[in-house]
Amino acid sequence: MPATVQSIERAAAILRLLGGGSRHLPLGEIAHSLDLAKGTTHGILRTLQHVGFVEQDRVSGHYQLGAGLVRPGAGYLDPNELRSHAINWADPLAARTGEAVRVGTVLDGRVLVVHHVFRPDDTFQTLDVGTLLPIHATALGKVLLAYRSAGVAPPADLDRFTRRTVRTPHGLAAEVVRVRDAGWGYEVEEMTPGNASVAAPIRGPGGLVVGAVGTSGLVERICDRRYHPHPHLVALVRETARAISRELGDGRH
């Protein structure tokens, strides 16, 4: 069994320690029990806290197991937090692209819209925050499906909305690998005739995909003549996704 990641072993040991007894220990005690330096222990605990595995008592400062260990269905990022972080970046994206922007996450096999910025013109539009979108016919959904963020209900019923809606599970699987290879996804008239959309994944701590952000609008404005999204539009969407990811704690970008 050559080479294990000792940082993770230590984290696991801390979790075990917290789970196996007092479930309410001061940092010094943990460090001493595991024969680690206080600073080291603090770093590990900070990380565990960040991902929701441990919580810290505000008054005593002691550490205890967090709610995130057993999974109550949802990912460790609740929709509210996703929304509050995405909100600062969605507006600029809408302004620069001139299109509507939506932020979504997976809920029960569908796409829950957690934020929506109107297209910056005067036309009448309906706010669809809270709406559940199909996962196989939207750019947001394809992206979320590709990275298996959370709920991952394998789509059983592929409702057909337009002539272009992906019908077969096989075709959907092909789409998924496309998204994965490219790092972003799109859709043209698969949900609504005359409409197209582009989306990119939002990553949380550790690189886990926790949501997606994208624009949607009239086909002739989103795509070029060959029905491919404009490259600069794709770039803008991806940059926005990376910015939000950075804010959510994804280190790499």
Next chain:
Amino acid sequence: MPATVQSIERAAAILRLLGGGSRHLPLGEIAHSLDLAKGTTHGILRTLQHVGFVEQDRVSGHYQLGAGLVRPGAGYLDPNELRSHAINWADPLAARTGEAVRVGTVLDGRVLVVHHVFRPDDTFQTLDVGTLLPIHATALGKVLLAYRSAGVAPPADLDRFTRRTVRTPHGLAAEVVRVRDAGWGYEVEEMTPGNASVAAPIRGPGGLVVGAVGTSGLVERICDRRYHPHPHLVALVRETARAISRELGDGRH
């Protein structure tokens, strides 16, 4: 929130991914979802498997959540495994010290003897594997208490066995800090008149204390004139503990 341990974040993300859906994913899929190299992902998974957080399906090779996540009270090392690893080292210790050797772990606030090697002479001795020893009057117990291995029931009832048995919680606390500073523990006639014992902690992956090993015998053979254990005896016990720890996956030694 400056600087988090990204290796742990990644591990957490993997756990979330496994917990949130298919609960049965191949390595490549995990790596792809988190945008990590296969090798990296494998290392993390190997570690998580080592600590019991994930398991691997033997036939398909796929990974899924392990039983160790929810804590069924016990530590992630079951007594049988502790015993099977300790057994190779307990015999030599008995041979070199000429005394009886016992290996124990915490069970429900007491010391469960998981292995016992007789003193290598012809005198009659009773096998006490399976016996539950008091935690406050044995060297094994003091060591286990000091490092809070698992059950950590704070001793409510301090049974008094001999004149020397530690009576007050206060005195016991003092003993605990002594053990922690020294890295080993002992006891002289606190359990049985004429008997003394020495013990050292056994650490599992991550440095978590999962058990203890020690010798016990007549006071005049264990201790010097001032009722302190012979240094070379202490050294032997500690070396044995370290050897077992190494075998159990504690990297440092």
Next chain:
DNA sequence: ATCAATGTTCGGTAATGCCGAACGGCCGTC
């Protein structure tokens, strides 16, 4: 028989996380 999956290993390198000392706050004691 080929191809595409799977999981696994290995070596080189830069980034990584570890350490230990110093800091600031809080509470009990003297």
Next chain:
DNA sequence: GACGGCCGTTCGGCATTACCGAACATTGAT
């Protein structure tokens, strides 16, 4: 009222760490 211990936290420096990517061994499907 001032001190001392304990709490958690921060920071800089160094060496270890764990990451990456490519190559490998197997298996199963085409």
